[in-house]
Every structure is written in structure tokens, then in C-alpha cells.
Amino acid sequence: MRALLLTFSWQELRHHPWRSAAAVMAVMLGVALAFSVHLINASALDEFSSAVRSVNGQPDLELRAAQGSFDETVFGRVAQLPQVQLASPVLETEAQALAADGRRVAMRLVGVDALVLPTIAPALMPKPAADAERFALFAADTVFLNAAARTALGEDATRLRLRIGSATRELRIAGQVAAGGAALAVMDIGAAQDLLGRTGQLSRIDLRLAPGTDRAAFMRELRAAPGWPADIQIAEPGDAAERVSNLSRAYRVNLTVLALVALFTGAFLVFSVLALSVAKRAQQFALLGVLGLTPRERLRIVLAESLVLGLVGSVLGLALGTALAAFGLRVLGGDLGGGYFDGVAPTLHWRWGPAVLYGGLGLLAAAVGGWWPARAAQSLPEAQTLKGLGSAHAQAGTPRVALLLIVAGAALATAPSVFGIPVAAYLSVGFLLVGGIAALPGLIALLYDRLAPLFARRVLPMLAIERARRMRATAAVAVSGVVASLSLAVALTVMVASFRESVTRWLDVVLPADVYVRSTAGGGGGSLGGDQAAFTPAFVQALGRLPGVARTGTLRTRALLLDPSRPSVTLISRSLDDEASRALPLLGAALAPPAGAVPVYVSEAMVELYGARPGADFEPLARAFDGRARFFVAGVWRDYVRQFGAITIDARDFERLTGDRSVSDVAVWLAPGAADTQVQQSIRALAARELGPAEPIEMASVGQLRATSLRIFDRSFAVTYWLQAVAIGIGLFGIAASFSAQVLARRKEFGLLAHLGFTRAQVLAVVAGEGAAWTAIGAAAGLGLGLAVAVVLVHVVNPQSFHWSMDMLVPWLRLAALCAAVVAAGTLTAWLAGRAAASRDAVLAVKEDW
Numbered sequence: 001m002r003a004l005l006l007t008f009s010w011q012e013l014r015h016h017p018w019r020s021a022a023a024v025m026a027v028m029l030g031v032a033l034a035f036s037v038h039l040i041n042a043s044a045l046d047e048f049s050s051a052v053r054s055v056n057g058q059p060d061l062e063l064r065a066a067q068g069s070f071d072e073t074v075f076g077r078v079a080q081l082p083q084v085q086l087a088s089p090v091l092e093t094e095a096q097a098l099a100a101d102g103r104r105v106a107m108r109l110v111g112v113d114a115l116v117l118p119t120i121a122p123a124l125m126p127k128p129a130a131d132a133e134r135f136a137l138f139a140a141d142t143v144f145l146n147a148a149a150r151t152a153l154g155e156d157a158t159r160l161r162l163r164i165g166s167a168t169r170e171l172r173i174a175g176q177v178a179a180g181g182a183a184l185a186v187m188d189i190g191a192a193q194d195l196l197g198r199t200g201q202l203s204r205i206d207l208r209l210a211p212g213t214d215r216a217a218f219m220r221e222l223r224a225a226p227g228w229p230a231d232i233q234i235a236e237p238g239d240a241a242e243r244v245s246n247l248s249r250a251y252r253v254n255l256t257v258l259a260l261v262a263l264f265t266g267a268f269l270v271f272s273v274l275a276l277s278v279a280k281r282a283q284q285f286a287l288l289g290v291l292g293l294t295p296r297e298r299l300r301i302v303l304a305e306s307l308v309l310g311l312v313g314s315v316l317g318l319a320l321g322t323a324l325a326a327f328g329l330r331v332l333g334g335d336l337g338g339g340y341f342d343g344v345a346p347t348l349h350w351r352w353g354p355a356v357l358y359g360g361l362g363l364l365a366a367a368v369g370g371w372w373p374a375r376a377a378q379s380l381p382e383a384q385t386l387k388g389l390g391s392a393h394a395q396a397g398t399p400r401v402a403l404l405l406i407v408a409g410a411a412l413a414t415a416p417s418v419f420g421i422p423v424a425a426y427l428s429v430g431f432l433l434v435g436g437i438a439a440l441p442g443l444i445a446l447l448y449d450r451l452a453p454l455f456a457r458r459v460l461p462m463l464a465i466e467r468a469r470r471m472r473a474t475a476a477v478a479v480s481g482v483v484a485s486l487s488l489a490v491a492l493t494v495m496v497a498s499f500r501e502s503v504t505r506w507l508d509v510v511l512p513a514d515v516y517v518r519s520t521a522g523g524g525g526g527s528l529g530g531d532q533a534a535f536t537p538a539f540v541q542a543l544g545r546l547p548g549v550a551r552t553g554t555l556r557t558r559a560l561l562l563d564p565s566r567p568s569v570t571l572i573s574r575s576l577d578d579e580a581s582r583a584l585p586l587l588g589a590a591l592a593p594p595a596g597a598v599p600v601y602v603s604e605a606m607v608e609l610y611g612a613r614p615g616a617d618f619e620p621l622a623r624a625f626d627g628r629a630r631f632f633v634a635g636v637w638r639d640y641v642r643q644f645g646a647i648t649i650d651a652r653d654f655e656r657l658t659g660d661r662s663v664s665d666v667a668v669w670l671a672p673g674a675a676d677t678q679v680q681q682s683i684r685a686l687a688a689r690e691l692g693p694a695e696p697i698e699m700a701s702v703g704q705l706r707a708t709s710l711r712i713f714d715r716s717f718a719v720t721y722w723l724q725a726v727a728i729g730i731g732l733f734g735i736a737a738s739f740s741a742q743v744l745a746r747r748k749e750f751g752l753l754a755h756l757g758f759t760r761a762q763v764l765a766v767v768a769g770e771g772a773a774w775t776a777i778g779a780a781a782g783l784g785l786g787l788a789v790a791v792v793l794v795h796v797v798n799p800q801s802f803h804w805s806m807d808m809l810v811p812w813l814r815l816a817a818l819c820a821a822v823v824a825a826g827t828l829t830a831w832l833a834g835r836a837a838a839s840r841d842a843v844l845a846v847k848e849d850w
Contacts, residue, residue, distance in 0.1 A: 004293075008284070009305050012277055023266075023273040023366075024313040030263025031317025031362040032324060037256050038358065039325035043349040059088070059120055059206035060215060062235040066624035067560045067571065069201040070232055078205060083218050086208035088116045091192050091201065097153060097183070098161040098168070105152040107183040109162065111192025114138070120206050124186055128175040136174040140191040144175045149183035160185065169195060231626040235564030253421050253801070261488060263365050266313075268481035270369030274306055278373045285377050286385035299378040306370020307363060314362030318355050322348070399442040405435025413792050422800035429491075429789050436785040437483055440476035444777050445469065460762060464769030479778030479826075486779060486822055490786020493818065494810055495793045496717050502806035503640055503713055504706075509585040511702045513553060513667035515676065517543070517683055518698045535663045539690050543666060546682045548674030553577075554651055555665040562610060562620045569606065569645035573654035573663075584637040584648060587805075591615055591634045598653050599634035605645040605803035607636055612647075621647060629657055643802050676701055764835055771830020772823060779819040779826075786815075 013020050063074065072089065079087040091111035096104045110124065114137045117125045126144035128136045136142050143160055145153070153160065160171045162185070177186050193199045209215065219234050278285070285298055326348050409431030415424035448469045455461040519534030535554075544552045556573040576583055580590045584601055591614055593599040600621065606612040610620060612633050621631045639646050655661050670679060680699050687697050700708070753763055787810070794808045 023270045026266035026269040027313025028317040030266040032320035035321030035358040036324035060209040061207040063205040066231045083213045085210040088206040090204045092203045096163040111189035123179040132174040138188045142174045143171045143185040143187045146179045146184040230623040267365040267369035274373035286382040289382040295378040299374045302374035306366045310363040310366025314359040402439035417800040425796040482778040483782045486782030487785035491789035494790035497811045498809045501809045514670040515668040517666040537661045548679040550669045550671040553667040554663040556663045567644045572648045576650040586635045593632040597630045597632035601635045601648040603639035603646040608803045768831035772827040775826025
């Protein structure tokens, strides 16, 4: 075997290096894309998790408020328990630092007790500078910055201007902390409470338990203790890391699957290259068989050749993927467009396990692509092939297998997700594709048996259609690449068009006003959002009295931690003076709440993740408000922004429950005839007068917001169009290779046609006709399979991955143009392949039998 590979196979590679290089490149690109996506996501996740661990420390348990902060009397209560060895209070919020050059840097401010930090969170322990005061650790208006904050503000910075809510404070930089991750400022907890105006409030308490304490039993005792606040969540250390992983898991998996599409199509390119190679060497294989090489050994030779192509492609793909990941981490940071790791600048984390996995996938793709050509080499009829009469006709498979695969795919589409990942749906797509390709011979017979009588009196079309009818299995193999690539292209086209149309309709409902005003100073919106947002009621009232303003609406967001193992959900307080159906994209009619209940409207993710069913009370939200109200789910709305859930409540109910009347966003409806630009200038002047000239606000018209949203959407899905083009290109290459192989194997057939009076142009017309007939059936099958896969993507993969639904839209004109282009390209490709492969005088081929 080794000797044959070094002589027989090596000679083929030497004579046709570019063909083998194309197969190697296909495997290399597939492995490189998938491996680079994995490396970037894994490195970002490791860095993000490490930063979370360095800031959160190493406690045994964490006590966190479901929203905002909680009273520090809880600290005194738990610190005295005999099961608690150490308790560390923490107060944290999001703010903006003003750099010397005017830039605004998002920064996390953390107030800590320095006396307990060395044991429980050493990375947060302040290290005073050499010239710092003796008690700088406990001084007011004094902070210590981590490396990211020092880099953003300048290593020589000595003062920090911090924007918190609507106020700007200037603090002294007295040293540094070792914590990694995004920009961070640490100060004494008492000074932080005074600075933020949150005296007696804490964000969390880190607990170190006494040796021998049963953690689960202690958690149960705390929850059952009399007077224990229902709005405090008890989290374990692993919960923070799990929240980070859950935040981007579905996005990471879907991006990896999308990258593996290139590897899937690469398998078809390997198949095409080896099929052409086997066809060209058919007589050599037959001669080796006569000399004693068994059919099984011929099978092993071709499989070995495919594995060599896969091995070289995989090794090069791992190297290229590593380089792409390093480049991506340097240019994009850890974020690939999902926004989950924004601001993280991780280093490359390379591990052997994933490298072996993705390299193995490249080998598997090459082996799958080489299996059919290897079987063709094994089944060569030696005597017939030596005479140049071609191989035996491939036999069509039974339609029962294809039907079983399609039924299995349909059944898998109804299965639930596994840990939030639509594993069964991905398998469903695979089964549908394989089943559809297996059904191609039956589809060809069904269609062309009925078309054949229509062309019985026209010789050239009749020859093309009759060959498609009588060589159904061969035709199915030839167009399988086109079917696979076109079906994926159709599915992605339908999914993207459906998603875009759904987002457009959603924007029409959620953006009803003419102008939107937002504060960028932080507070209220983040996971650590402060208790007060930037805009006061007085500012909103003054804005409503401006010339050209007809009315205003307000919005306030607050993070809610309903489950310690899941990312926070968003509580949205907004004006619902009109019917909720006019302010929210509801799925169904709004329900009337019972007496005494507060109506809330939840996003689809809340139904999926927390069981917030319409018409029922929502207990987790009641616990987050410490049982002060009963919340009734009055409706479900569609949200394409907050993947892990959002809850909308009327602003009046929110103010009554929290006492917080500040807002973070203001929607402005213009009076008839009012000029948009003049009103925006008036709002900026009002903000400078009421809030101060340093107050950062953003304004945009509804048209600008819509255009920006759709532009971001199109940019996010631009990669799918490139993948479609690559997939279809590989499918057409398969058509070219298949027809080249068949023309070589049918030289005597074409010679006979020439003896019967057919010109070379007519012979090539027959080949082109076969290409049109085969590609047309491939386009029809690809369109049908693509629509079936699109249904799975739209109605199963997206809801299970991102917990939102969309309306399916089929862009028929675009799909028709795509199918027509594929048929035209397939016909031209077959003609060119036939022209190149049949360049020798076909008449001379008949003389080989004389």
C-alpha cells in the first residue's frame, strides 16, 4: 500500500497539483474558519471569566440583590452567624470616566472593605503608590485603578473625573489593583457609599464559610430564616462563571456551525476532485486489478489519498485558524459581532484538545468526500474498463432510506433543545439534506419520465433527457454538491429575509416617536446599574414644554437577577398611557389583570426561561420586589434586543413600587409642522442648561435609528452571503469535475455519435443539455430542501437559541433568480468541462477496439 501511494498516487499528484491543491484548500478553509471562531470565542470567554473571578474573588457564597442594592443590616445579620467565617461587603456601579483628551471611558466603580480583601478577593486589594498618604486605603475621594483603567486614562494620570448619573466627581488616583478585565476603580466602601449617595446600601456580600459547613443546608437555612429578604439571591461561585458562559453560548455555537458549513461543502470538493481522478485513472486501476490488486485494496488506495488530502488541509487549516484568531483578537478583541465580549482584549489561548477535534473534523470531511470515488474504484469492471467502455452504471438506491431520513429529520425538528442548544434541530437539518440527496434518483425518474415523451422527436434534447433518466444514480451524485450548497443558500436567504422583515416590523412598533433622547452617562441600564438614572422629572417636564414638542414618553431600565445561574433580565419602565398593544409588539391580545394585581408584559424569552405564562401570576418578580406587589402576566411581546428576557411595566406602577421617578430615555413626538433639527437644538440647549454642559446625551430621529439598526443587521449577516457564494461555487466545481470524468469515460460513446454524423458542436450540445437537465433537477431539489431547512431555522433553531420568534417570509423573486443563475452556471460549466475533456478527436477513441 505504501509503495503504491509513493508511486501510483504520487504521480497523479505531480501531474495535477492544482486539482489536489483545490481540495486541500477547501478542507483548509473549513478547518481554519471553524477553529479560528473557536479560538476567539474560547479566549474571550476565558479572559472574561478570569476577570469575573478576579473581581468577585473566591468566596463560598454570594448574596446579591435581585435589583439595585439592599440594606446593609443584612451584612450585620449574616456576619454574626456561626457558619460564617468571613463576610466581605461590596458596593458597585457603572460610571463613565472623562479622559484628559475628552474621551469617555466606561468604568466599573467598586467599594470594598480593605481589611478582609486579602483573604477573599486579593486581586481587588489596593496597592498604594510610593507617594500616597498613610491611610489612603480608607480616604474619601481616593481610588485605585487596574491596568485597563490606567491604560485608558494614561499611566501618568493623577486625577479621575467620574461621571455618575447626572453628577461629575473628581477623585484622586492613589495606586493600583491587580484585577484584570475591563476598566475598574476600587475605593473604600464607606467612601463609595458617600460618593454615590447610597449610605447604608450594599450591592453584594461575599461569604467565606467555616470549615465543615454544609453549603446547601446553610443556603436553605438562610432562605427559611424569619424576616429574610425575598429579594436577595444566594449564589454559588460557579454561578458567575456559568452566567458568563450562558450569556454567549447560543451565539458561539451558531457561529461555529455556520463556519462548519465551509467544511461541509469542502467534503463535496474532495469528492469531485477524487471522482475526476478515479475516472482519469480508471484503466490504470483496471490494469492493477488484472495484475493482482484486489477491489478492497483499490478502495483503500483512494481512501488513503482522501485522508492525505484531509491531513494536509487540516494541518494547514489549524495553522491558518491560529493566525486568523490571533489577528482577530488583536483587531476585534474578543467580540465577533454579538456584543457579548465588548471591551475585552484577551490573549490567545491555544489547546491541543480543540485542535485535535477540528483537525479530526477535517479528516472526517475528506474521508466522507472520498468514500464514493473509492467505492467507484472498487467496483470497476476490469475487462470492460481496459477496453475503454466505461464503468458499470451506478444503481439507484431504494427510496425507502431517503423517506426514512426525511421523516427522521422532521421528527427531530420537534425535539426540545439540550441545555439551550438546538442539537436536535441541527441533526434535523443534516437528516433532511442527506435524505433529500438520497431521494434524487427517484425525483429524476418522477420528473423526466413525464418529460421524455415531449422531446421524443427532438434528437439532442432527447439524448440529454434519456441519459438523465437512465443514469439516475450517476446524475444524483453529480448534482449532490449543487443540491447541498443551493439548499443551504436558499435556507439562509429565507432566514435572513424573514429576520430582517420581522425586525423592520418590530422597529415600526417599538419606535413610535419622532425623536429619541438618551443619556450616555450610565446608571440604570447596566447589570450593576445605579439606583438613579440621568434624567429627572423636572427635566422631562421642561422638555415637554419646548416649542415644537407635542408630547413625551419616558423609559427606564433596571437589571433584575431572578436566577443566579442565568444572566440578568431587564425590567423596563415605560409610559403605557395608550393601549399596550400600540406601545409593544404583542403576540396576541393583552389580558385584563385581576383586581389588586400589577400588569406586566414579558418577552418571549421570559416564557421560555422562567415560565412566565400569560394569564398567570409571576412569582419570581414578586420575590424581586420583596413581596410588595402581585404581578400578573398580561401579555407576551417580541423583543430582538434582550436575548435573556425583558419585563415591561407601566411607569406609574414602577414609580409607586420603587419611588424612583428618574428616566434614562425620553421619546419625543413633534407637533405638526415642527422642524426636527430645531427641536433637537432646543433639547441640547435645555440639557446644557438643566444638567450642565458636560452632560453627555445622544439624540436620533426615528429614521436614523431605523437606518442604523438595519445597517447593523445587514453587516452582521454579510458573512452568510459569502458562505452562500463559496458553497455554490464548490457545488458548480463538482458539476465540472463530474462531467469531465464522465466525458473521459464516455469517449467511445462520443466517437460512435461522431460516426453517426454528429458534429463536435452537437456532441457538446448534448453534454450541455445533460448539464441543464441535471442542474435543473438539482435546483428544484435544492429549492425544496432549502425551504424545508428554512422552516427549521426560522421556527426551531432561532427560538431555541435566542428565545425569540419571527414571521417566515419567502423572497420568491430572489430565490427564482438564484435557481436560474445556478441552472445557467451549471449548463455553462458542463459545456466547458465537456469541451476541455473531449478536446481529443473522439473518432480515434473508437479505433481502440479495432
